[in-house]
Amino acid sequence: MSERVELLAALHWNIVPPFAQENPQLAGQVDVIGRCVAAQVRAVMPAGHQGAPIDLMLCSTVISGAITGMTAISERLFNVIESECRLRPLAHLHAYMCAGWGYALAYFLRHTDSRLVMLSMVDVDIHDLAYHRNHTQIGKLGFAITTLLLGLPVDRIDKVRTGGPFGGSAFKEFVLALRQHNDLHKPTLSFIPFFGPGLSSIAERIIGTANLGVNRHDDYGHCFGSDPWIGIIEWLQRTPLDERINVSTGMVALSGYFALCNVGLSPQTRIGSSVVIGRESELESEIAQSSRLLTVAELHRKELSTT
Amino acid sequence: MTMMYRSNKLGCGPPAAGLRAVRLSGRLTHSPYVGMPYVSELREWPLQRPHEYTSMGAFEVPHDQPVIMSSKQRDGWLADLVTAAKQAIPGINLTVIRMGGPESQLPAALLGQDVLLASEPGPVVARSQADDRDGIFEIWQDIRTDGYTEGGNSLVLTMHGAALVAPFVTFAMNHPELSRLSDLSLTSAPAGHGWEEE
Numbered sequence: 245m246s247e248r249v250e251l252l253a254a255l256h257w258n259i260v261p262p263f264a265q266e267n268p269q270l271a272g273q274v275d276v277i278g279r280c281v282a283a284q285v286r287a288v289m290p291a292g293h294q295g296a297p298i299d300l301m302l303c304s305t306v307i308s309g310a311i312t313g314m315t316a317i318s319e320r321l322f323n324v325i326e327s328e329c330r331l332r333p334l335a336h337l338h339a340y341m342c343a344g345w346g347y348a349l350a351y352f353l354r355h356t357d358s359r360l361v362m363l364s365m366v367d368v369d370i371h372d373l374a375y376h377r378n379h380t381q382i383g384k385l386g387f388a389i390t391t392l393l394l395g396l397p398v399d400r401i402d403k404v405r406t407g408g409p410f411g412g413s414a415f416k417e418f419v420l421a422l423r424q425h426n427d428l429h430k431p432t433l434s435f436i437p438f439f440g441p442g443l444s445s446i447a448e449r450i451i452g453t454a455n456l457g458v459n460r461h462d463d464y465g466h467c468f469g470s471d472p473w474i475g476i477i478e479w480l481q482r483t484p485l486d487e488r489i490n491v492s493t494g495m496v497a498l499s500g501y502f503a504l505c506n507v508g509l510s511p512q513t514r515i516g517s518s519v520v521i522g523r524e525s526e527l528e529s530e531i532a533q534s535s536r537l538l539t540v541a542e543l544h545r546k547e548l549s550t551t
Numbered sequence: 552m553t554m555m556y557r558s559n560k561l562g563c564g565p566p567a568a569g570l571r572a573v574r575l576s577g578r579l580t581h582s583p584y585v586g587m588p589y590v591s592e593l594r595e596w597p598l599q600r601p602h603e604y605t606s607m608g609a610f611e612v613p614h615d616q617p618v619i620m621s622s623k624q625r626d627g628w629l630a631d632l633v634t635a636a637k638q639a640i641p642g643i644n645l646t647v648i649r650m651g652g653p654e655s656q657l658p659a660a661l662l663g664q665d666v667l668l669a670s671e672p673g674p675v676v677a678r679s680q681a682d683d684r685d686g687i688f689e690i691w692q693d694i695r696t697d698g699y700t701e702g703g704n705s706l707v708l709t710m711h712g713a714a715l716v717a718p719f720v721t722f723a724m725n726h727p728e729l730s731r732l733s734d735l736s737l738t739s740a741p742a743g744h745g746w747e748e749e
Contacts (some may be wrong), residue, residue, distance in 0.1 A: 270609045300741075309698070310610060318671065337669060338657055340657075351675070354645075371603060372602065406662065408659075408662050499657070501654075
């Protein structure tokens with residue numbers, strides 16, 4: 245039995261902005277977000293799942309404050325998600341910014357007996373602000389909705405590390421904590437945020453470029469809490485696995501917090517990713533597609549059979 | 552719901568035996584930091600294009616209550632409340648606080664793994680209770696700040712756990728910050744999922 249957090253499934257949509265601007269009414273945009281999340285939840289749900297209801301938590305950085313700060317809007321989002329996939333989010337975490345998934349995991353590990361959780365990182369900009377396309381410290385920003393299905397171990401102690409608040413950006417503390425974390429867990433690779441060269445060069449120097457997943461900042465920009473999970477999905481799409489391995493996932497919120505987790509991957513981890521244009525018609529088309537995720541083993545068997 | 556006390560001065564008798572949860576509610580009408588200068592966090596949104604102004608109009612909603620604190624002050628006030636409650640009531644295992652989007656850097660007391668900042672605390676509390684967790688301090692707040700979230704400057708504190716009811720009542724009756732609240736009431740909360748009965 246695994247004694248670490250296991251990534252069982254992950255689905256990522258890279259969403260090309262602007263998001264749902266054809267009819268930019270808040271209620272309609274929230275409905276689109278809800279249907280996107282619900283479609284991802286349906287896709288990562290284990291086939292024929294009959295057990296206890298799976299817990300779902302939403303985590304966001306760049307989502308509108310109207311969605312997490314105005315009760316009627318937040319309720320609307322939860323209602324849409326529940327009606328579309330029969331799973332109602334427990335809560336939406338916004339205050340922790342990009343590190344939200346770490347705090348969500350810490351909650352489930354310490355304060356529930358949950359063995360299966362879904363975390364959905366929802367970062368689209370319904371206001372379509374030019375300000376949200378670029379960050380002075382990070383560089384280019386990107387948008388994403390990514391949903392994870394994670395298996396939690398019986399032993400709950402010290403499975404996720406959260407830290408903060410730190411002065412400055414917390415990036416230095418994050419990288420030093422990652423080095424310490426890696427000394428302990430000996431990961432195959434570490435997946436960290438996609439940042440521009442100013443910050444990423446620090447991580448490359450201290451952790452070693454060869455020990456890090458590919459930095460996709462030039463292509464996608466920083467996609468908030470989704471980055472390390474995008475890195476994992478793409479790496480698994482390139483890399484057949486013969487056995488279970490462990491990787492480090494880390495995230496830093498530049499307001500001064502970080503999260504680190506030792507995550508297990510296996511040939512049975514189910515993955516999927518798409519680039520979706522943010523127009524409503526394109527989003528609805530992606531929502532409507534039956535997106536059965538492939539296991540890493542299936543993906544590479546398929547590749548072998550076509551080459 | 553059985554009313555236990557209703558007073559602006561919470562100087563009443565002990566709570567009824569067997570109570571599993573107790574709730575204090577009230578409203579802040581004045582800043583706890585009256586007379587102390589502070590850096591305003593009222594920021595101009597970096598809006599550039601016409602549709603951005605139109606879209607941000609979603610936040611233009613009428614408010615009955617004034618802004619009495621900056622977000623940093625609010626977070627510091629909540630952090631002090633959490634710290635004081637944990638010192639006074641050692642059985643608190645988890646504190647769940649209603650908190651929307653990011654405004655200022657969060658203080659350390661709100662970033663521990665025994666605290667969760669969530670859009671709505673009730674379902675989170677109920678989820679932990681379903682797995683037999685007890686000693687949960689639920690803070691529902693909608694204190695307005697210089698940011699753009701809605702709010703009525705109200706505070707509803709619910710202590711879940713039979714063993715913590717009496718210590719919480721003592722804490723609430725003696726905590727100077729809580730005595731500032733207007734419309735103060737201390738009531739028994741419905742057992743278990745208090746958030747459902749609104």
